[in-house]
Amino acid sequence: MPDQSLAGAATSSPPGADPAAVGRWLASELGDPAWQECSLSLIGAGRSNLTYRVTSAAGAVVLRRPPVGSVAATAHDMGRERTVVDALRDTAVPVPRILAHSEGGAPVDAPCYVMELVDGVVPLEEPPAGWADTPADRARAGGALVDVLVALHAVDIDAAGLSGFGRPEGFMSRQVRRWNSQWESARESGLTVGAGTESSLTALSTRLAAAVPATQRNTIVHGDYRIDNCVFDATDPGRILAVLDWELSTLGDPLADLGLMLVYWCQADEHPVWRAAQHIPSPTRLPGFPLRSDIASAYAAGSGLDLAPLPWYAGFGAFKLAVVLAGILARVRAGSVPADMAEGLDGAVDPLVVLGHHVLDEGIS
Structure with missing residues (x-):
């Protein structure tokens, strides 16, 4: 269930994506005006494609875009990434569902796509307590x-x-x-x-x-x-x-x-x-x-x-x-x-x- 406490929350502006622009675009693409008021937070170190969690009263999704200032654009092809993820959705390989995409321009002045947020554990150096403890x-x-x-x-x-x-x-x-x-x-x-x-x-x-x-x-x-x-x-x-x-x-x-x-x-x-x-x-x-x-x-x-x-x-x-x-x-x-x-x-x-x-x-x- 979406977190209703986020409606009207102040937006944040991590590098490479403006919450106001992302919110307007998502509201149009996903057909829900509740996306217009959203907050963005970077996920990961940002050494490759940039990944953001987008949160609003409508729910939460993940936005992917190429790195800002990349000098090797072919290594950060949003179209290729989206194509393979979409192609694998009905196979035995678990992948997120693609919800929307842009070839450039809005919302981040670069190719991007949005996928469902998959809640779970991404194992880092110290996994969270209670996960894989044995x-x-x-x-x-x-x-x-x-x-x-x-x-x-x-x-x-x-x-x-x-x-x-x-x-x-x-x-x-x-x-x-x-x-x-x-x-x-x-x-x-x-x-x-x-x-x-x-x-x-x-x-x-x-x-x-x-x-x-x-x-x-x-x-x-x-x-x-x-x-x-x-x-x-x-x-x-x-x-x-x-x-x-x-x-x-x-x-x-x-x-x-x-x-x-x-x-x-x-x-x-x-x-x-x-x-x-x-x-x-x-x-x-x-x-x-x-x-x-x-x-x-x-x-x-x-x-x-x-x-x-x-x-x-x-x-x-x-x-x-x-x-x-x-x-x-x-x-x-x-x-x-x-x-x-x-x-x-x-x-x-x-x-x-x-x-x-x-x-x-x-x-x-």
Whole structure:
């Protein structure tokens, strides 16, 4: 039931969206004048597409728009994100329902869309008290994460209407070239790293390009699948209610999703190389969450894919994440985005490069 106490409440103005403009637009799009008086609050760190909770007497929804001052607009394509979320609504992959969209102009002078608010738990470094408090519940949460990834990679692309959503042939080779190009752009934008990091990252890119595995299956690829991009049931840690943040989704090699997910994954008993590369906090270090090897085994059992080349995909995941963080640091230092976007990221690039070489040499353990 909508919170009636919010009617006529004072609006707030987070970056990138004016509550008055959003309220007028929602009132028209959703056919309810109660949306005209609304408040907006930012959800998340805002390092990728900006996400707002919009609250009014009519209820609450979520608004997504590209980052303000983005220098890589193709990585923040609202149309692509909306298309894949809408296409997955009748599949086994849980996604929010799209309610309205704009190609530009009102309400935020940029492409955007509005989706239903899915209430639940987004697991961050310290999950809320009462959620997944036991090792058994954490194991179920980890299992749910694998099950949904397997379900995503099993979606019939043609039946979902996504046959033209990407170019799966040669996907991983293009990905290596793309992120190498992004690395060059970050350097040209003013990012300063040590000579050792620069040469090591270039060497990692060369190693990856020289040994691209043969793709076993083409599927929908999320592009940034991890535990804090999912909304879990607040009363059932073994149930995911929605997968979020589809801005990098396309068609391609599903093991790219698994490899990057393992780079994000933290575990209690950690190799020093892995520990040094983990600059993004995760709750998966808590007792009960599966180990990376357990995640891989469960995914292999569910998908039927051969995981012998998985170290390459994890190495690529470390390379990609290093370049993503380098790009954020470059944009901050160039003054094109707020300085707080780089909070906690200083020194994050080199350990990821070291990790990329490590997994290519030693595997994912």
